[in-house]
Amino acid sequence: MSNNIAPEEEQKICVGCGFCCDGTLFIHAVLKPGERTTAPEKIREQVFNEGEKDYFWLPCTYFSDKCLIYDSKRADVCGSYRCQLLRDFAGGKITLEEALGVVKEARAMRSELMGQYRHLTGNNEEMHFIRLLMKLGKLQETGREDEQPDMDLEILLARCNIFETLLIKHFRSAGDFGKMQITNDVKPAKTGDKSF
Numbered sequence: 469m470s471n472n473i474a475p476e477e478e479q480k481i482c483v484g485c486g487f488c489c490d491g492t493l494f495i496h497a498v499l500k501p502g503e504r505t506t507a508p509e510k511i512r513e514q515v516f517n518e519g520e521k522d523y524f525w526l527p528c529t530y531f532s533d534k535c536l537i538y539d540s541k542r543a544d545v546c547g548s549y550r551c552q553l554l555r556d557f558a559g560g561k562i563t564l565e566e567a568l569g570v571v572k573e574a575r576a577m578r579s580e581l582m583g584q585y586r587h588l589t590g591n592n593e594e595m596h597f598i599r600l601l602m603k604l605g606k607l608q609e610t611g612r613e614d615e616q617p618d619m620d621l622e623i624l625l626a627r628c629n630i631f632e633t634l635l636i637k638h639f640r641s642a643g644d645f646g647k648m649q650i651t652n653d654v655k656p657a658k659t660g661d662k663s664f
């Protein structure tokens with residue numbers, strides 16, 4: 469397990485973000501061999517196995533606007549994962565203000581998409597972004613019960629694609645793509661493996 473603490477300025481970026489924990493970027497995170505039994509309790513409750521690797525489902529139940537166990541021992545991936553945005557910031561490619569601006573813009577876009585989905589479907593349940601994509605995928609396959617023209621749905625899907633492009637550009641690294649995995653349970657979503 470890890471209690472890696474990021475540099476203070478990187479923490480400022482992460483605290484306003486949370487995308488790698490809350491189901492916006494990934495649907496699961498990988499555990500190191502042997503961590504299955506030693507990871508924090510709520511992570512252990514969300515563990516599953518695929519091939520020779522152990523994973524835990526995201527959103528993480530320790531996430532509530534921020535990591536609730538940040539200062540404690542977490543899974544190794546929690547301390548070691550660094551998205552493209554953090555790498556760009558650490559490498560001097562963007563300033564702190566720019567990084568914070570990217571996070572702010574992404575959060576605003578995501579919340580707009582969630583609002584549009586609720587408006588379109590009347591479904592007010594709390595859900596993370598990848599689940600929203602899965603729901604939209606299903607809707608696209610089956611059509612809506614009220615048989616309204618699907619133009620609104622198509623527009624929402626197009627906006628989700630734009631949002632995903634932003635996530636890919638700013639948050640997912642090329643390494644993440646190399647590790648992308650689709651499980652049977654999450655087929656419609658573009659999911660990655662939080663596993664540095």
Ligand code: SF4
Nearest residue numbers: 482485486487488551
């Ligand atoms: S996605 Fe990047 S900036 Fe956001 S919380 Fe994760 S590591 Fe931090």
Ligand code: SF4
Nearest residue numbers: 489528530531535546
């Ligand atoms: S323990 Fe904290 S850092 Fe790790 S996945 Fe959960 S919320 Fe994120």
